[in-house]
């Protein structure tokens with residue numbers, strides 16, 4: 177394919193269709209016998225699949241009842257983005273409990289220093305690194321700084337994120353871009369930056385903090401939903417690619433889907449404004465952090481809190497929209513109001 181930046185520079189070439197496409201798909205099979213052989217090979221592939229899938233299903237069924245053996249991460253270095261506050265800070269503390277050394281990244285240096293002090297009191301090495309993870313060059317600089325003072329990163333926890341109740345027509349175009357840069361693109365930058373070291377050492381674990389919004393396409397927060405849906409797709413595809421490259425036994429991935437947590441004040445203010453503070457479940461960030469670290473120890477691909485959400489959220493997509501909206505109205509008692517002015521309303525008295 178042409179370089180992405182060159183798109184449109186050369187005339188578009190349409191794909192073959194009709195007879196030429198049929199010939200390509202036929203793979204040069206000219207006789208009936210060759211076509212029959214081809215059909216039989218597909219039947220054989222299906223039978224092979226059925227035979228090979230049985231031990232995999234048995235392993236999964238056993239896994240439902242037997243807890244996996246936990247791996248040891250003591251002495252490993254974890255980088256936690258957005259580690260100064262909220263869920264990130266709790267993840268730092270839980271990782272330190274397991275004996276991990278911690279590189280705390282954030283833009284908030286004041287609370288970053290407090291987190292580092294608390295981590296050091298737990299007897300592990302810890303250092304604060306100020307860097308904007310939505311900027312690729314800043315992430316490259318972050319790697320150099322961490323490696324020269326603490327060593328290579330074994331566990332990367334991509335937690336930093338913003339939670340604006342901002343939709344498509346609200347805010348400025350740069351605001352929407354920033355949400356996607358922080359909540360989605362930053363994961364590309366950090367993984368690209370730290371994966372080579374993990375591949376060299378043939379060990380590593382990459383965690384992405386997504387949200388239940390990765391499954392709930394909620395109006396009034398389109399940019400956030402898009403970033404978290406994108407993150408889910410990205411992490412699933414990335415995990416698949418590690419498998420293709422023969423690295424899935426050495427480098428593990430975990431994606432977490434938290435529900436509401438009382439982290440920053442604006443979030444709780446927003447739930448109050450929406451008048452749903454008493455009507456939605458709210459989970460302690462300490463509990464989500466514990467589940468996240470447990471997910472690392474057990475090499476879990478996905479982490480939900482509570483576990484039952486894992487089933488409910490996946491089935492949600494099959495529910496007809498009218499039923500979903502009726503259910504939401506019962507929970508919220510109204511439609512979600514617009515909390516940010518439209519651009520046309522910015523300068524109004």
Ligand SMILES: NC(=O)c1ccc[n+]([C@@H]2O[C@H](COP(=O)([O-])OP(=O)(O)OC[C@H]3O[C@@H](n4cnc5c(N)ncnc54)[C@H](O)[C@@H]3O)[C@@H](O)[C@H]2O)c1
Pocket residue numbers: 257258259260261262263264281282283284307308309310335336337338339358385386387388433434435436437438439440443
């Ligand atoms: N709080 C919730 O209810 C909730 C629910 C679902 C998912 N989440 C997700 O959990 C993660 C953590 O959320 P939280 O509630 O702890 O948020 P928070 O706002 O309390 O903390 C996020 C931290 O990330 C830092 N940060 C933001 N942008 C950054 C950047 N570009 N570079 C470096 N640091 C940056 C902030 O300074 C802050 O310290 C987010 O990804 C969020 O989307 C939160």
